[in-house]
Amino acid sequence: MGEINFVITGEAVAGPTGPAGPAGADSTGATGATGATGATGATGATGATGATGATGATGATGGNVIYTYTKANLPETSTDGSQAFITDGTTTDDPCMGYFYLGEWYRTFDNSVIEDETAPFITNIGFFPTPSDNTTPTISFDCNEVGYIESSLSFTSTTTITNGNNIITFNIPIGLYANQTITINDIQGNYTTIVIPDFHITTPPDLIPPVITVLNYIPTTGINTQPTMTFHSNEVGTIASSLAILSPSPPNIIVGSNTITFDLSVGPYSGEAITIYDTNNNHTTITLPAFGITAEPY
Numbered sequence: 001m002g003e004i005n006f007v008i009t010g011e012a013v014a015g016p017t018g019p020a021g022p023a024g025a026d027s028t029g030a031t032g033a034t035g036a037t038g039a040t041g042a043t044g045a046t047g048a049t050g051a052t053g054a055t056g057a058t059g060a061t062g063g064n065v066i067y068t069y070t071k072a073n074l075p076e077t078s079t080d081g082s083q084a085f086i087t088d089g090t091t092t093d094d095p096c097m098g099y100f101y102l103g104e105w106y107r108t109f110d111n112s113v114i115e116d117e118t119a120p121f122i123t124n125i126g127f128f129p130t131p132s133d134n135t136t137p138t139i140s141f142d143c144n145e146v147g148y149i150e151s152s153l154s155f156t157s158t159t160t161i162t163n164g165n166n167i168i169t170f171n172i173p174i175g176l177y178a179n180q181t182i183t184i185n186d187i188q189g190n191y192t193t194i195v196i197p198d199f200h201i202t203t204p205p206d207l208i209p210p211v212i213t214v215l216n217y218i219p220t221t222g223i224n225t226q227p228t229m230t231f232h233s234n235e236v237g238t239i240a241s242s243l244a245i246l247s248p249s250p251p252n253i254i255v256g257s258n259t260i261t262f263d264l265s266v267g268p269y270s271g272e273a274i275t276i277y278d279t280n281n282n283h284t285t286i287t288l289p290a291f292g293i294t295a296e297p298y
Contacts, residue, residue: 071116072145072186073163074098074105089114116188120145124165130199135174139182139196140167147186153177153196174201209282210235215257220291225266229274229288230259237278243269243288268292 068085069075078100089096089107097108105114121144128137136156143166148159157169161184168182178198185191215230226246239251239260246263253276260274270290277283 070118070144071114072118072120072190074114074116076187077103083108086114088118116186117190119190119192120147120161120184120186122184122192122194125194127197128170128199130197131202132199133202133204135172135201136169137172137201138167138169140165141184141194142166143184145186147184149182149184151182152180153182172201174203176200206278206280206282209284210237210276210278212276212284212286214286217289218262218291220289221294222291223294223296225264225293226261227264227291227293228259228261230257231276231286232257233276235278237276239274239276241274242272243274264293266293266295 066083066085068087070087071089074084074086080101082100084098084100084105085095086098086105087095089098098105098114099108100106106112107114122141124140124142126138126140128134128139143161143163145163147161149155149161149166149168150159151168151170153170153172155168155170157167176198177196177200180196180199181193182196183191183193211234213232215232216228218227218229233253233255236255237253239245239253239258241260241262244263245251246261248258248260251260268290269288269292272288273285274288275283275285
């Protein structure tokens with residue numbers, strides 16, 4: 001029997017829609033790991049220094065120059081309207097500004113007159129040495145203001161003192177001095193008194209040797225082994241000689257005529273001398289003429 005092939009034809013029919021599936025859950029993906037830090041780049045080379053800019057022009061000075069003073073050294077005269085910085089200008093010696101008007105200095109903050117009530121400040125005092133035979137000694141000192149000086153001692157230098165170094169020259173007789181003073185006054189009447197240490201002005205030393213006038217020398221020849229010599233002295237003192245002196249003993253001399261007796265041996269003498277000393281050790285030496293002592297004849 002032969003093959004039988006069947007061809008089935010028909011229309012396709014869609015099946016029913018199935019139910020919707022459940023919604024998928026939302027979920028964030030995991031954060032990725034932080035990448036490793038990159039290596040620090042090499043430091044760049046330092047740039048060249050820029051050229052120095054030109055110096056700006058000096059500005060013009062404006063207004064009046066303001067000086068600094070203390071009450072003690074404010075100038076006595078100035079131009080009206082002049083200003084100053086006064087380091088101790090207030091009544092409690094605090095600093096303040098001041099101005100000059102009609103012969104007076106005033107405080108700027110209350111227009112009150114600035115008065116100097118401070119005594120002169122004295123430093124670097126140099127007293128004269130003691131004892132001394134100088135009858136015109138000096139004292140030096142530094143003062144911070146002008147004024148004048150007074151003293152219990154007589155002085156020959158000016159009475160005016162300056163702001164700075166001053167030297168006073170006195171004229172003082174011989175004697176002992178104690179409790180003497182100098183007083184430095186400023187022009188407002190403030191003053192500083194200095195007591196001078198006790199001192200002694202002595203008699204100047206005698207530096208003049210005795211004046212000797214020979215009245216007679218030892219005879220140039222003779223048999224006397226105790227010859228004499230006579231001289232005049234204007235001072236007391238002592239005598240010394242290269243020859244042996246018998247008298248006076250002790251060998252003192254007086255003002256006036258003096259006789260020396262020697263104690264000699266027989267023989268010739270030359271280059272012999274006597275020296276007369278005063279009480280201050282000043283001396284006069286007299287060389288004797290050559291002479292001889294001969295033996296006594298038999």
